[in-house]
Amino acid sequence: MRRSPLHDRHVALGAKLSEFGGWEMPLEYPGGVLKEHAAVREAVGAFDVSHLGKVRLRGPGAAELVNRTLTNDLGRIEPGQAQYTLCCDASGGIVDDLIAYLHGDDHVLLVPNAANAAEVARRLAEAAPAEVEVTDEHEEWAVLAVQGPRSDAVLERLGLPTGHGYMSFATPSYDGAEVVVCRTGYTGERGYELLVSSAGAGPLWDALLAAGEEVRPCGLGARDTLRTEMGYPLHGQDISLDVTPVQARLGWAVGWSKEAFWGKEALTAERAEGPARVLRGLVAQGRGIPRPGMRVLLTADVPVGEVTSGTFAPTLRKGVGLALLAEQVAEGAEVTVDVRGRREVFVVTRPPFVPAHVREG
Amino acid sequence: MYPEELKYTSEHEWVRTPGGAEGSVRVGITHYAQEALGDIVFVSLPEVGDEVEAGSAVGELESTKSVSDVYVPVSGKVVARNEQLDSSPELVNSDPYGEGWLFDLEPTDAAAVDGLMSASEYQATLD
Numbered sequence: 001m002r003r004s005p006l007h008d009r010h011v012a013l014g015a016k017l018s019e020f021g022g023w024e025m026p027l028e029y030p031g032g033v034l035k036e037h038a039a040v041r042e043a044v045g046a047f048d049v050s051h052l053g054k055v056r057l058r059g060p061g062a063a064e065l066v067n068r069t070l071t072n073d074l075g076r077i078e079p080g081q082a083q084y085t086l087c088c089d090a091s092g093g094i095v096d097d098l099i100a101y102l103h104g105d106d107h108v109l110l111v112p113n114a115a116n117a118a119e120v121a122r123r124l125a126e127a128a129p130a131e132v133e134v135t136d137e138h139e140e141w142a143v144l145a146v147q148g149p150r151s152d153a154v155l156e157r158l159g160l161p162t163g164h165g166y167m168s169f170a171t172p173s174y175d176g177a178e179v180v181v182c183r184t185g186y187t188g189e190r191g192y193e194l195l196v197s198s199a200g201a202g203p204l205w206d207a208l209l210a211a212g213e214e215v216r217p218c219g220l221g222a223r224d225t226l227r228t229e230m231g232y233p234l235h236g237q238d239i240s241l242d243v244t245p246v247q248a249r250l251g252w253a254v255g256w257s258k259e260a261f262w263g264k265e266a267l268t269a270e271r272a273e274g275p276a277r278v279l280r281g282l283v284a285q286g287r288g289i290p291r292p293g294m295r296v297l298l299t300a301d302v303p304v305g306e307v308t309s310g311t312f313a314p315t316l317r318k319g320v321g322l323a324l325l326a327e328q329v330a331e332g333a334e335v336t337v338d339v340r341g342r343r344e345v346f347v348v349t350r351p352p353f354v355p356a357h358v359r360e361g
Numbered sequence: 362m363y364p365e366e367l368k369y370t371s372e373h374e375w376v377r378t379p380g381g382a383e384g385s386v387r388v389g390i391t392h393y394a395q396e397a398l399g400d401i402v403f404v405s406l407p408e409v410g411d412e413v414e415a416g417s418a419v420g421e422l423e424s425t426k427s428v429s430d431v432y433v434p435v436s437g438k439v440v441a442r443n444e445q446l447d448s449s450p451e452l453v454n455s456d457p458y459g460e461g462w463l464f465d466l467e468p469t470d471a472a473a474v475d476g477l478m479s480a481s482e483y484q485a486t487l488d
Contacts, residue, residue, distance in 0.1 A: 028399060032399055033424075034402075221399065289402070289423055312402040340421075
């Protein structure tokens, strides 16, 4: 199993570790998921998400290659900005969802999910013209996420830039190492993701935790409860090769008017026809907590889909989830979920389940 | 971590004699179990008056990430349950041998408790 350059630090902090996408990463630290979740919603938390992939494209036409393969329209952003985009296959199924950092026409850095990074790199390398070099830099870079309303104060203590626009990035140096500081995240709070060389990751992590402002180290457990409260999909759970952006309601991340992108034909047809199933949010009316794989039924015992993500939402103190549901099950509908033989009532609700603060300030 | 005066099961539960009343025993989960589960957010317990059989699942402990069954350590009748856990499930994490107890039961056969593991026997199963 692959390990983060911060592995020894996590062990020293007493973290519980868990396998994720082929990487052994911190699941939670002493104190537990609920405290970590609250820290991000109310103050600030630091996550090691170095398992995320890093695929670099360099050379004349690098941005053009990304634009004619991945779904989103890179023309919507300027160099110095990042964009959420999707890598689809010809049938429209989602190979991965990822963030594209546009450095310039000849330089794009992609941050795919850990488990899919090699496949995304392979597909792009196959499509790349000779002048564009696609390199999988998975283990060369660490990714630290600083998330929460007080994240600006933490970065300022370290002399790092803050306050740039949502989804834009700066490239300062810290302690001699180049850092990409991007206003992105997976929690719904104001925050930043820091890309730093693996060698520079340790000093930066130590400085973040020592910055005062009560920065709490947070693991993938809290990352999951935070993202589920926002209704952000997770690849491998809510979206996959079997799910299209049209079904996942990710059409906003597709540049429909672009000349080409992988899956365009299939997705355009599905969009025109309307998807047979849709990824929707569920909020518990009682004590039930939905979990992936549970059946969703209309009250009249008609199966209408399956839960893809679900958890106890610490902010709401009730169960929330995402489910792939038959298209005709609309928002506001009451459904039941088979929770280990019990019939628990949920209302189909448009995420986010708690207000997002990513764009504030 | 594992009080000497308690008896233990391989399902990571403890049994204390007596429970809240004479003739009953108290049941909870061990430090190891609460640590493995993580933050507990929902507890469901058997009803008072239920006749329950050793080894059967009669409730659930749900954490932020998973669900685990509550098992019956020895057969008997449920005579009390910890109603506080309805609003404060975190007590199972913070005080598993005290305020985080789960339920009291009157064993059908009081001697059945003696057949459970001692603290040192239980700890040996964790190594």
